[in-house]
Amino acid sequence: MTSRxxxxxxxxLVIVAAGALYLxxxxxxxxxxxxxxxxxxxRTKLAEASLHAQNAPQESVTLxxxxxxxxxxxQETRQLSxxxxxxxxxxxxxxxxxxxxxQGHGAPIPAGAELRSAFLAADGTAYLDLAAGALPLFExxxxxxxxxxxxxxxxxCYNIPSVKRVKFLIQGQEVETLDGHVDLxxxxxxxxxxxxxxx
Amino acid sequence: xxxxxxxxxKLKDLIGAFRRHSRSAFTAGLGILLGAGALxxxxxxxxxxxxxxxxxxxxxxxxxxxxxxxxYLPLVGVLNLVGKVDAxxxxxxKLSLWYGDNTLEVRDNNRKVTLxxxxxxxxxxxxxxxGQWLVPVDFLSxxxxxxVKEPIEYRAGDKRIFIGSAKPATFAVRLESxxxxxxxxxxxxxxxxxQTAARDGKWILYLGDRAIExxxxxxxxxxxxxSDLRFDDQDGVPKLILTPKTSGLDLYPALEEGGKVLRADxxxxxxxxxxxxxxxxxxxxGPGQAGGAEGPAALPQRPTLPVVVLDAGHGGSDSGAxxxxxxxxxxxxxQIVVRVRTALLATQxxxxxxxxxxxxxxxxxxxxxxxxxxxxxxxxxxxxxNLGFRSPRVAVYTFQPPGGGSTFDPLAPRPLxxxxxxxxxxxxxxxxxxxxxLEEQLSRLSEIQSGPIQPAPVxxxxxVDAPAIAIEVGSLEPxxxxxxxxxxxxxxxxxxAIVSALDAFEGGVS
Ligand SMILES: [Zn+2]
Numbered sequence: 001m002t003s004r005x006x007x008x009x010x011x012x013l014v015i016v017a018a019g020a021l022y023l024x025x026x027x028x029x030x031x032x033x034x035x036x037x038x039x040x041x042x043r044t045k046l047a048e049a050s051l052h053a054q055n056a057p058q059e060s061v062t063l064x065x066x067x068x069x070x071x072x073x074x075q076e077t078r079q080l081s082x083x084x085x086x087x088x089x090x091x092x093x094x095x096x097x098x099x100x101x102x103q104g105h106g107a108p109i110p111a112g113a114e115l116r117s118a119f120l121a122a123d124g125t126a127y128l129d130l131a132a133g134a135l136p137l138f139e140x141x142x143x144x145x146x147x148x149x150x151x152x153x154x155x156x157c158y159n160i161p162s163v164k165r166v167k168f169l170i171q172g173q174e175v176e177t178l179d180g181h182v183d184l185x186x187x188x189x190x191x192x193x194x195x196x197x198x199x
Numbered sequence: 200x201x202x203x204x205x206x207x208x209k210l211k212d213l214i215g216a217f218r219r220h221s222r223s224a225f226t227a228g229l230g231i232l233l234g235a236g237a238l239x240x241x242x243x244x245x246x247x248x249x250x251x252x253x254x255x256x257x258x259x260x261x262x263x264x265x266x267x268x269x270x271y272l273p274l275v276g277v278l279n280l281v282g283k284v285d286a287x288x289x290x291x292x293k294l295s296l297w298y299g300d301n302t303l304e305v306r307d308n309n310r311k312v313t314l315x316x317x318x319x320x321x322x323x324x325x326x327x328x329x330g331q332w333l334v335p336v337d338f339l340s341x342x343x344x345x346x347v348k349e350p351i352e353y354r355a356g357d358k359r360i361f362i363g364s365a366k367p368a369t370f371a372v373r374l375e376s377x378x379x380x381x382x383x384x385x386x387x388x389x390x391x392x393x394q395t396a397a398r399d400g401k402w403i404l405y406l407g408d409r410a411i412e413x414x415x416x417x418x419x420x421x422x423x424x425x426s427d428l429r430f431d432d433q434d435g436v437p438k439l440i441l442t443p444k445t446s447g448l449d450l451y452p453a454l455e456e457g458g459k460v461l462r463a464d465x466x467x468x469x470x471x472x473x474x475x476x477x478x479x480x481x482x483x484x485g486p487g488q489a490g491g492a493e494g495p496a497a498l499p500q501r502p503t504l505p506v507v508v509l510d511a512g513h514g515g516s517d518s519g520a521x522x523x524x525x526x527x528x529x530x531x532x533x534q535i536v537v538r539v540r541t542a543l544l545a546t547q548x549x550x551x552x553x554x555x556x557x558x559x560x561x562x563x564x565x566x567x568x569x570x571x572x573x574x575x576x577x578x579x580x581x582x583x584x585n586l587g588f589r590s591p592r593v594a595v596y597t598f599q600p601p602g603g604g605s606t607f608d609p610l611a612p613r614p615l616x617x618x619x620x621x622x623x624x625x626x627x628x629x630x631x632x633x634x635x636x637l638e639e640q641l642s643r644l645s646e647i648q649s650g651p652i653q654p655a656p657v658x659x660x661x662x663v664d665a666p667a668i669a670i671e672v673g674s675l676e677p678x679x680x681x682x683x684x685x686x687x688x689x690x691x692x693x694x695x696a697i698v699s700a701l702d703a704f705e706g707g708v709s
Binding site for chain 2: 177
């Protein structure tokens with residue numbers, strides 16, 4: 001019985017040690033994960049600054065952010081000195097959404113998602129070409145993907161009148177869905193029904 | 200003890216009593232169990248069925264042994280079918296096997312299986328009976344995929360498995376009434392050949408060499424000519440068995456559409472006995488026979504039960520959303536779908552077809568094809584995801600084309616050919632009705648958050664040619680406790696809500 005007790009004690013010690021090691025590794029990973037978004041947002045700010053028109057006046061821009069709790073888009077206004085060309089404006093709106101809400105609403109575009117290129121076709125279709133790495137960053141789900149897509153589409157169409165619809169491409173290619181749910185094979189027109197009835 | 204039992208909830212007392220008497224209670228219990236076991240040993244039902252193995256170049260069967268509630272397969276037999284056992288060593292209660300590069304160890308009365316030093320757990324213990332090592336059939340999904348390199352398709356509960364390139368075809372069945380008989384149409388997903396035979400007053404349609412996975416095993420018809428159609432491959436030969444309602448009927452089978460449709464006409468022999476024509480026989484009632492032709496045609500011919508297609512999202516390498524502790528969307532929705540299926544079948548009002556078998560990931564078009572070839576009355580897709588902090592919550596979605604405004608005019612004649620990616624458009628109004636019927640039921644459940652119905656560009660609904668909705672339960676995401684979603688009562692409530700909603704939904708299902 002005593003040898004069994006000894007064995008048990010050793011076993012418990014080993015488990016505790018392993019647990020401590022694991023916890024340490026976990027904390028380390030958590031810290032490095034936390035660092036990512038700030039780095040990404042710093043890059044975002046840099047990219048945004050380069051787009052700002054030199055002497056353009058600040059304009060009020062309305063952005064739509066997802067609320068998974070309510071299943072709606074919440075609007076937020078912010079002052080931006082918008083660029084002269086629509087293509088640059090598309091980039092500016094994208095980056096503003098990527099930077100996130102100042103009022104703590106949900107993030108429509110995950111940190112680390114990169115816009116490779118954007119252009120506006122003559123028929124009013126804005127093409128947003130995301131880097132391949134962006135897809136798995138989006139949270140999978142019918143609700144989450146729908147809100148993410150429409151927060152981008154609605155924000156673009158609301159602030160840039162010449163944008164009538166938005167088509168998403170990944171690495172220059174058409175893809176079937178954003179992350180397993182929402183259909184990306186067609187260009188999106190804005191969905192105004194997603195806004196809350198009482199803002 | 201009597202008063203404890205009466206009060207019912209004095210759990211502490213019960214545990215205390217159990218602790219105090221556990222030793223003697225254990226001995227007594229064991230004695231009773233052994234006694235009962237010895238008494239019941241001979242009366243125990245010894246059912247014997249076959250399990251069919253579809254291999255790339257062959258097919259084979261093994262006998263299934265039923266012990267208690269569990270189906271068992273002979274371990275060595277299974278391994279020798281899919282490969283070859285190189286060596287084995289048996290000791291008193293342990294079997295060690297060498298199989299290719301693998302070593303496998305099982306013990307009698309033990310759920311644990313050791314494969315190359317990895318420990319795997321079966322649902323029921325391995326048994327050593329009459330000199331034979333038996334494993335519960337979930338060995339096929341727990342252990343076998345790690346032993347063979349070929350892809351395996353196995354649907355839990357089925358008595359067949361497809362290994363390697365034996366990608367199975369499947370089929371949908373429809374009954375049409377003819378003036379002097381009935382027509383059974385079997386639409387296969389890939390072409391096949393067939394041969395017929397008659398035995399014991401039934402017709403047997405042998406389906407050639409293709410591996411076939413039936414989504415349903417038996418189809419009952421409410422019809423004066425044909426009673427049921429059953430799929431059977433118990434001897435390793437896939438076939439359909441057609442049972443006529445009465446004797447004296449004739450069968451005229453034929454393949455159509457390049458071998459993808461098997462049409463079987465069951466006809467009353469025509470009085471002047473011209474017989475040959477099959478399709479023509481239906482219309483050949485001349486003026487002189489008007490009364491006779493009217494007779495059978497006027498018989499009540501209720502169509503077969505409406506088909507409900509249940510689509511468990513994701514599967515295979517696509518796990519979908521993830522919660523804490525390894526809870527995966529693909530498994531959660533498969534669990535819910537099984538409950539919904541059981542609840543729907545219990546009403547005896549519907550046929551139910553699932554879009555995926557086991558842990559596989561059919562693409563969006565394949566899921567729609569299941570619904571469209573089965574002429575589904577209703578299609579429901581199940582998902583789980585982040586729905587915010589109010590958990591448990593159920594969101595109901597209808598399809599919304601990303602391009603917005605559909606120009607579909609319900610009064611205009613339906614075009615002969617519908618574009619595949621617009622198949623849902625004509626059904627949007629019905630889908631909305633179905634969603635409302637379900638939302639109405641869900642809103643009555645005070646402990647579940649729901650509503651409002653949201654139109655969303657859900658890819659899987661796009662090509663479904665039937666009223667279709669998607670359901671998402673939440674929240675399943677890394678920072679929310681998934682326990683409320685795994686709760687069997689929660690899942691059961693969703694199943695009941697769907698049954699009531701389908702009852703209330705008028706239109707597609709009737
Ligand atoms: Zn999903």
